[in-house]
Amino acid sequence: xxxxxxxxxxxxxxxxxxxxxxxxxxxxxxxxxxxxxxxxxxxxxxxxxxxxxxxxxxxxxxxxxxxxxxxxxxxxxxxxxxxxxxxxxxxxxxxxxxxxxxxxxxxxxxxxxxxxxxxxxxxxxxxxxxxxxxxxxxxxxxxxxxxxxxxxxxxxxxxxxxxxxxxxxxxxxxxxxxxxxxxxxxxxxxxxxxxxxxxxxxxxxxxxxxxxxxxxxxxxxxxxxxxxxxxxxxxxxxxxxxxxxxxxxxxxxxxxxxxxxxxxxxxxxxxxxxxxxxxxxxxxxxxxxxxxxxxxxxxxxxxxxxxxxxxxxxxxxxxxxxxxxxxxxxxxxxxxxxxxxxxxxxxxxxxxxxxxxxxxxxxxxxxxxxxxxxxxxxxxxxx
Numbered sequence: 001x002x003x004x005x006x007x008x009x010x011x012x013x014x015x016x017x018x019x020x021x022x023x024x025x026x027x028x029x030x031x032x033x034x035x036x037x038x039x040x041x042x043x044x045x046x047x048x049x050x051x052x053x054x055x056x057x058x059x060x061x062x063x064x065x066x067x068x069x070x071x072x073x074x075x076x077x078x079x080x081x082x083x084x085x086x087x088x089x090x091x092x093x094x095x096x097x098x099x100x101x102x103x104x105x106x107x108x109x110x111x112x113x114x115x116x117x118x119x120x121x122x123x124x125x126x127x128x129x130x131x132x133x134x135x136x137x138x139x140x141x142x143x144x145x146x147x148x149x150x151x152x153x154x155x156x157x158x159x160x161x162x163x164x165x166x167x168x169x170x171x172x173x174x175x176x177x178x179x180x181x182x183x184x185x186x187x188x189x190x191x192x193x194x195x196x197x198x199x200x201x202x203x204x205x206x207x208x209x210x211x212x213x214x215x216x217x218x219x220x221x222x223x224x225x226x227x228x229x230x231x232x233x234x235x236x237x238x239x240x241x242x243x244x245x246x247x248x249x250x251x252x253x254x255x256x257x258x259x260x261x262x263x264x265x266x267x268x269x270x271x272x273x274x275x276x277x278x279x280x281x282x283x284x285x286x287x288x289x290x291x292x293x294x295x296x297x298x299x300x301x302x303x304x305x306x307x308x309x310x311x312x313x314x315x316x317x318x319x320x321x322x323x324x325x326x327x328x329x330x331x332x333x334x335x336x337x338x339x340x341x342x343x344x345x346x347x348x349x350x351x352x353x354x355x356x357x358x359x360x361x362x363x364x365x366x367x368x369x370x371x372x373x374x375x376x377x378x379x380x381x382x383x
Contacts (some may be wrong), residue, residue: 002128008067009092016096017060026058028107043346045115052110059106063099080085101364108357116353117346128335129168130230131186133219134159137237137265138202139177139210140285141295144238144271148318151265155236156197158321163190165327168335170229172222175200178209180218212237212305216260222252229336231258234326235305238266239298246301250309259333260309262302263322270296333341 035042038369044050068254136159142152163171171193183204184196212235219233231255235246239262250260272284272292285293299315312329314322 007094008071010064010071013067013096013099014060014064017063017099020096020100021060022058023109024103028053039118041118042234043117045117045346045348046113047175049110049113052113053107055106055110058104059099059103067095074173076208098364098367100347101360105357105360105364108353112350112353112357115348115350118349129166129170129172129188129229130232130330130333130335131172131223132232132234132330133172133174133186133222135174135176135212135215135219135233135235135237136176136200137177137210137212137215138200138205139208139240140202141210141238141273142265143202144266144273144295146267146271147265147316150274151238152200152202154316154318154321155263155265156200158316158323159236160194160197162323162327163193166190166296166343169330172219173197173200174219174222175204175213176211176215176218177202177205178207178211179205179213180211181205182218182222186222186224210237210240211244212239212246213222213249216246216249216305216309218251220249220256220258222358224256227336230333231256232311232330232333233258233260233309234263234323235260235302236263236265236321237263238295239302240266240295246305247308250305250311254308254310256290258309259311260306261311261326262306262309262313263326264297264299264302264313264315265321266295266297266316268299270294 095177136152136155138152142155143150145151147154150268159173168188170186170188171184171190172182173196175183177183181204183200184193187193215235216233222232253260271294273284273295274281275285287293297315299313303313312326314326316322
């Protein structure tokens, strides 16, 4: 089929490229199903990057626009006779082959980024960390709703997220109201930590009040005195109805090399405390004179405790409780080697796909745009 000028057969090329795209997705689905069934140990290091396979239709669009642009430039360049003399052998078939190789290179590069992993070996890694005891207030005032859904729930959810970020650190939990109790001894079992967190409520300590000093003293005693790890205490409370000298307890902890941090839950202006009968809300808590009790954050006292404990104070908000920036600060502390852990290390196989992508790119570079022996036989897409 001849044309007035020697240009690329854009329609035929797009038809061929589109057909190849359809065949690619069919073949890809079949290969994936077969490999997933035949190789059960196969896993992907970065499955979230699988969306990059959708780059195929974009490459097809770019290919079509590129060929269309080349045709326009050739038509404007010179007359038909001059173009036939200058470009007698331009090949649409070769351009389709070049596109196919580029498309395959893109597939292999995406597979390399997703990083298929097959086989594993046992490896050991040294674990470094610090010891952290979180002392959490479970008095009735922690049910105030100036933080959503309430102060206590907000605190426990933040601790749970903190556990997801810990790497090698050991954690313990102390609960307190009018008295303090060890809820979770110091451990690196974060799953156990989450389990104990789920059981924390205001009924877990029978005596009401806010014995922060007792909580700091109990947290101090919870540490292993023989452990060389940096020791820290994080007190999460609204600081209301303070009953003992927490500043003295924080200073005593600091004298033993233990840092004390405080996180204030609530607002200084205060809010009423909901009252419940079972799970049914019946109003707000009232004092002996029948007045609604307003719970206020005692921020000044919490700052004093943190200062005495050589730590820092953070006020919680609905967007950030304070454990995230506090954890960043704790990560700057010197960490001590806690031992070694064994884990399964998967073997990466991305190297094969990088090599295949490079091979496709080299072959694409070697293919000329002029007609060759085989492209002349495949005259369907030629100009």
